[in-house]
Amino acid sequence: MQTPQNRAPRRQQALSPRRVAVLAFDRISPFHLCVPSIALGEASAFFDVRVVAMEAGPLRTTAGFTITTEWGLELLDLADVVIVPTWRDVHEVVPEPVLRALRAAHARGAVLVGLCLGAFVLAQAGLLDARQATTHWAYAAELERRYPAVQVDASVLYVQDGTVLTSAGTAAALDCCLHLLRSTAGAGAANHAARMLVLAPHRHGGQAQFIECAVPPLQARSERMGQLLDALLADLDQTPSLDALAQQLHMSRRTFSRQFRAATGMALGPWLAQQRLGRAQQLLERTDASMESIAAQCGLGSAQNLRLQFRKVLGLTPQQWRRQFRG
Numbered sequence: 001m002q003t004p005q006n007r008a009p010r011r012q013q014a015l016s017p018r019r020v021a022v023l024a025f026d027r028i029s030p031f032h033l034c035v036p037s038i039a040l041g042e043a044s045a046f047f048d049v050r051v052v053a054m055e056a057g058p059l060r061t062t063a064g065f066t067i068t069t070e071w072g073l074e075l076l077d078l079a080d081v082v083i084v085p086t087w088r089d090v091h092e093v094v095p096e097p098v099l100r101a102l103r104a105a106h107a108r109g110a111v112l113v114g115l116c117l118g119a120f121v122l123a124q125a126g127l128l129d130a131r132q133a134t135t136h137w138a139y140a141a142e143l144e145r146r147y148p149a150v151q152v153d154a155s156v157l158y159v160q161d162g163t164v165l166t167s168a169g170t171a172a173a174l175d176c177c178l179h180l181l182r183s184t185a186g187a188g189a190a191n192h193a194a195r196m197l198v199l200a201p202h203r204h205g206g207q208a209q210f211i212e213c214a215v216p217p218l219q220a221r222s223e224r225m226g227q228l229l230d231a232l233l234a235d236l237d238q239t240p241s242l243d244a245l246a247q248q249l250h251m252s253r254r255t256f257s258r259q260f261r262a263a264t265g266m267a268l269g270p271w272l273a274q275q276r277l278g279r280a281q282q283l284l285e286r287t288d289a290s291m292e293s294i295a296a297q298c299g300l301g302s303a304q305n306l307r308l309q310f311r312k313v314l315g316l317t318p319q320q321w322r323r324q325f326r327g
Contacts, residue, residue, distance in 0.1 A: 084118030136169030
């Protein structure tokens with residue numbers, strides 16, 4: 001069965017360079033702008049990458065220098081791939097000529113790519129409606145709120161749905177470009193480009209491993225609820241019942257459940273699971289404790305369950321987490 005991540009367009013039979021247009025705008029991040037040029041242009045021979053200015057230049061960058069390019073939006077009429085490498089403000093309305101050019105490119109069969117906050121531009125153009133998409137985890141909720149027709153998945157590094165690709169932030173843009181190269185020219189070409197860039201051809205896990213655990217705002221807690229949450233965090237190896245906690249605060253089960261969700265944003269069970277996983281991450285990063293010991297300290301029971309939860313939520317084993325994030 002095909003999933004959004006593998007519903008890729010059929011690979012071209014002739015590996016002649018495909019024309020890629022990368023949109024640039026005033027106040028762009030140089031890193032985001034350079035990723036497609038480096039990963040698809042300099043590291044491979046399968047793409048002809050050109051930077052397209054969506055505004056009159058010279059264009060300022062966030063690094064303090066300016067750039068100019070001879071190409072304008074008219075190049076989108078000829079491009080096989082159109083990449084929006086980021087966007088300067090998720091609340092800013094994209095100029096209508098840009099949205100029209102993107103829709104026209106998509107209508108004639110071009111591949112559309114929104115890297116990091118570039119997903120917001122594709123969403124404004126209506127190109128992500130009823131599609132799975134992602135963006136930087138810190139802005140995923142905003143993408144979902146502003147564009148409810150988009151099926152946002154904040155856990156992945158990148159996702160492809162038909163001829164539209166979106167990626168998470170910064171380094172995930174490189175992963176997405178390598179995927180585009182792999183689906184166009186094959187694994188060999190992508191692996192060669194990854195070696196030239198000194199990158200892994202495919203990273204383990206997803207974006208979930210980089211998401212910071214949310215801490216409920218203090219103003220959302222009553223004093224008693226705050227004390228209870230602190231006590232629960234201090235004894236994560238315990239599993240108190242909902243009725244026992246409600247009785248402790250002299251509340252009915254229903255009232256306690258409502259106030260707990262207001263304070264934490266979730267029900268008791270999911271909140272405990274999140275806190276236990278977060279504590280396990282900290283112990284893996286900061287101690288040499290065994291898997292059994294960490295599982296017991298966090299209330300996860302066994303090393304087997306610890307591994308199961310890491311695989312399910314983070315897409316990594318605890319050992320992989322320790323190797324990747326140990327200071």
